[in-house]
Amino acid sequence: MDDEPMWAADHVVALTPGSAITIPETANEFAIKGNHLTLVKGNQFDGRTKTDPHKHIHEFLKICDMFKYRDTENEAVRLMMFPLSLTGEAKTWLDELNE
Template sequence: MVQNTLQFGGSVIDEPYVHLTNFLEICDTFKIQGVSDDAIHLRLFPFSLRDKAKAWLTNLPAGSIITWDDLAKAFLTKYFPPSKSMKLRADITTFSQGEQEMFYEAWERYKDLLRRCPHHQLPDGLVVQTFYYGLSHSNRTMLDAAAGGNLLRKSSEDGYELIEEMATSSYHPQSERSAARKSIGIHQVDAFTSVAAQLQVMNKRIEELSVDHSAMRVQEVWF
């Protein structure tokens, strides 16, 4: 029963960091009185592996693994060698939006690259900048308009938040997008999506300003 619970989907070799993250999330859902988290992790981790990965763990020299950190490091060294890290970092730094890729699709794909390589060591500002320059001209213009100027003049945190807002606002299910493209064409759909997303963000900004203005008027009355 434990084995079925811990053998989540995905390839251990392809995404070792994701495997560890999922494993720890599952382990965090239960505690055993008098048993440390380290002991639980060490005892259950073999059940999360299968095939060659499980054989690798079984064949480790006796006494080479004492703590959970030892096991996690050995696992990542085996399945996340430097060459793989370099490849994933290159995928991040050379990111480019696909010709027919919607804005929210590009953002989700970019975040997935970051998730698969959490040790990319790129500063937050460079993460936002890389995504921005990887976008099409029309989408960069859309972001700049929503930012009230060049997006990169904002702080990395504000820039990331705005991109997230725009991606959420421009999201449309695949079925809806396909139907719309058949009737009016891909370029018109992309333009409409960009404008709609921009208007939603601008409306949100106006509402926030209205609330702030109302608060100031109340202060004037009472003080």
């Protein structure tokens, strides 16, 4: 039971119509820095009950705050990077919200 997704059984998840994450338009094109991507992927959340979603978000925000992209709001970068911070059941859950 400890290895089940957090939203199994007693947890209710409401479906979101369209995309679950809406990224605001940015005035400029930019590329995510490779070391930024490596740090985010190294701290992926799988959605299992033994993992702490609050800790994941805290670490994700700390990683995102380490990098600045000129003329781009940090929120846009976070929204672009967040799906990459998920794996396994958590990634499946997000993908299902997008349907």
